[in-house]
Amino acid sequence: MQTKNSHFPFMKFKWLYLGFSLLLIIPGLFSLIFYGLKLSIDFTGGTLLEIQSQSPIDEGKLKEISHSQNIDIVSLQTSAENTYIIRSKEISQEQNEKFKTGLSQIGQEVTEKRFETVGPVIGSELTRKSFLAVIVASVFIVVYISWSFREIPKPYSPWKFGASAVIALLHDVVILTGLFSILGHFYGVEIDALFITAVLTVIGFSVHDTIVVFDRVRENLPRMLKMPFEQVVDYSLTETLARSLNTSVGVILTLTALLLFGGETIRWFIVALLVGIISGTYSSIFNASPILVLWESKKNHLK
């Protein structure tokens, strides 16, 4: 029924793809180990206050006033002209008001753009929930794929399809987190609740792409039973390459528009999504399939 058209021998270079991934992962891992992540108050607890003044505020004065209100400034940053972002230990609305009154006494009428206070309980909860969310998502995906691929011919295991997809998505999570560790160290980019949101979205999308390829392997297996597994995967990849790329291009187009024209507040969120989705497209073609091949071709069904 199917005319066997030519295929690209993708799997011949499987070690190359895995090596390339490793090359991308290593700097991020180093950064994660040595610099760690720059966590926002969403995780650590504390206060973030962003104020805008009419004219530049003397930093010494600002610190003096905050000190008199028992505000322990952890970091002071200028975000735009005459706009200051103050990070400190948890402070109350009352301290905040007094601080602003103090500023107005030295002739600085400031407008508050943001005031966020997160208690330590909330912070530690978010950390716990973030890990849990990534783990639960991974488990559900393995289970779903294994269920959905339950009818593939023996000796192939549906669990290995699920596990390969999850290894590919963990690859994306590691790349993304590593990159943000580097960005955090050099540019002060923080990990907040939105970053975790981006990670989970990327997880969903990465699997999305992987499934397009695996679905084709599932379809091709029964009618290519005489072929080595590696070749079945090659055929499947060749056949689905265009759609894998096209679906990603659709998402990348909208994200690029958001990155270029969207608001400042979600810029890093968009960057995280963009990086994750590009990584997800790569990993579903060049990680998930090679891993599956390495795993499954050991017990070749021809023998």
Place this chain on the structure above:
Amino acid sequence: MRTRLLYIAVILFCLIMNMPPVLSIAGRSFYRPNVNLNLLGRPFVRDLNFHLGLDLQGGTHLVYQVDTSKIPEGSQSQAVMSAKNNIEKRVNLLGVSESLVQTSVVGKDYRLIIELPGVKDVNQAINIIGQTAQLEFRLPAVATPSSIADFSPTDLSGADLRLAQVQFDSTANQTAGAPTVGLEFTPQGAEKFAKITRGNIGKIVAIFLDEQLLMAPVVQTEISDGKAVITGNFTLEQAKNLTIQLNAGALPVPIKIIEQRNIGATLGSQSIIKSLFAGVVGFVLILLFMVAIYGVKGILADIALVIYVFLSMAIFKLIPVTLTMAGIAGFILSVGMAVDANILIFERIKEEIRWGRPMRAALELGFHRAWTSVRDSNASSLITALILFWFGSGSVRGFALTLTVGILVSLFTSITITRSLVRTVYANKK
């Protein structure tokens, strides 16, 4: 015929739900209807405006920890619920529209999440919400009371109030014109008050608020009309706040702020304009992309995508989904994802044609055979979206919800709608 009716219904639904509140055409005005239904005995009322999150319209997000340590094990959730109702009343009296009070349980901790969009004076809001406002009337237990412990409680309390309102001191002494709080008791309260005053003429009746002595006037005569005035050197604002708290009743449990986020309104309105622009650009890019790659079929997918956008927005209004910055980003992202199913289907059709199928058969097979990959890939996205919804609060939830709605609606538009469009257009091709 039936599919055509479905279309007309869907398109009409989208148009009506998304029309501006008032539409003037040729001198005639059309008004957008309000949804006011009764679903299985539950009222379902929607005003069909977009609900903007705090980050977009500015306002304050507060999370309180409820101290239930003094409430017996079994009745804790009940106490939290009544605290919630009470705070809702206080917030409403404060005059914040579209405010939201929710409870949440984390482990053994009870929390109250309060959202106050557009609130100007955060300080006042926090003062009004946070105070327990336990009003009590106490009698001296000793002849000359010297401390708070020297008073014993009566059966008259804030629960016996019918109304508290700000008044101004009308006496002729120095305090004339100063703000005071006028109390009006319920009939039972008036009776209790009459009994207390009758029995204590010439003695002190002390008024306590949250264990603090507010005032200790000497009873001149029996008061039987159930009215009293509290004077306490109030500023006008303090008097107003106190009336709000008294009218809402006392909080049954003490509460403490553990999270607070104030967002200025300017940041929000700039963000909306920017992301709307970004959304339109992204949308147009996708439309062009689909036509460039799939030609006529791309145009059909584009029509489905336009329906997708309006249908999703209609559903956002009906649920209603609170749109946050992240939520809008999620929606724009979902526009990119919505064409996924169409790409998978169209690629499959190309393949079937390459394998020698006649056009009509290839079209049907394309939709049929692409289904497993469409189903499985969307299922994985749905799984993560649902986990996000469970994981997140506020802004993250908004994102998860728009994404979930987006995935489900896109399945409908990119399969059902595109398929019948394709069938109609290619009806005469062989």
